Amino acid sequence: MTEPVRLSKRMSELGLCSRREADEWIARGWVRVDGAIVSELGSKVLPHQRISVERQASAQQARRVTVLLNKPMGYVSGQAEDGYKPAVTLVNAESRWKEDKASQQFHPSQLRSLVPAGRLDIDSVGLLVLTQDGRIAKQLIGEDTAIEKEYLVRVQYTKPGRLPEADLKLLNHGLSLDGKKLLPAKVRWQNDDQLSFILREGKKRQIRRMCEAVGLKVLGLKRVRIGRVTLGNLPPGQWRYLGSDEKF
Template sequence: MTEPVRLSKRMSELGLCSRREADEWIERGWVRVDGKIVSELGSKILPNQRITIERQAAAQQSRRVTVILNKPMGFVSGQAEDGYKPAVTLVSGDTRWKEDKTPIQFHPSHLRSLVPAGRLDIDSVGLLVLTQDGRIAKQLIGEDTSIEKEYLVRVQYTKPGKLPDSDLKLLNHGLSLDGKKLLPAKVRWQNDDQLNFILREGKKRQIRRMCEAVGLKVLGLKRVRIGRVKLGELPVGQWRYLSSDEQF
């Protein structure tokens, strides 16, 4: 017989919401298992049992926003660190991109629980996703995510001559970090001093460390795409809402 699992874990696995949201909905009596309301935190169910959520939960979820920000240098993705401001402080009515076509009216409540779905280092720029929606966070940074992230990386070779083709192949597949083999990447020259990286994982300072391993120094790093969502013409330091017809 299949082992019972926590209801909140199962809801997250099914992509209904994040675990935190699941716990909140369970406490409010918004979750049914095989038609019966389950309101006790930590309740366990069998994987084949049917989970439904009340309309209030769906309505609350539909009001959650996701923001696409063009992060400048000098801002951290998450919590404030060493005197540096978090990227969320850039989100205000004044910094919203004038070309944003979404009909959503900015409201200060959109800043509540608006968290980064993935990191972008303090010295890196470009596309950063901030979301109130646990489903999107799980999609982008969950353990089994396979969504591509694309970067433009300006580099300088620290050895004589040019980077050998064999080392470019290593960047594509064959390097390890922290004793663990990296997933295959797509790395190619964009122009004489700029590489295009497409990754399906995001270890801490991964691109910088990969480059270092083959004698390349990173001079600039910009994320330009996550899945199907592109940075496009969004100006530095400005943001827009993810529209209802956009999907990562």
């Protein structure tokens, strides 16, 4: 006998929405289980039961925006801290990239619940995704995400000579952080002082700590790609909408 699970959890597992969205839709009477409306929060379902959502829920979801920002140094990804501004303060009508091809018009209501899907620390720059869409957040930062994130990292070797080949191999696979083995990465030299890192996870200050472990000091770190979406020519401090034809 399969155990019943919370309806909101099951909706999230199916990729219909985030758990928070699911609770909101359930409370509004927008969710049906096997054709019957379920409006009680905390309701449970069995895995074989059919879940559908009303048109109002789909319409609300379609209005949710996802923004791509080229984060400059000195901004934090999430909540304001230690006097530093959050990256979302850069999203306004004036700082929208002039070459953004999306037909959407900017409206301040789009800033409501616009949250970062993944982080870039205060000293790092490049592609930061801010979204109102729980499905995209889950796709990018969910526990089972397999979406690659690519970084260009300027480094300085703190020991005599050049980084040994064995240590480059270690960056690719074999390092542990906080007592846990890291997933395999793709790390290669771009030029004499710059490495390309492609990761499928995002532990706090992961690249800086990986570099430290093999005697490399990070001088600059820029995220240039998340899945199939690239930073491209987006200028620092400016943003654009994720296009309707773009998928991570």
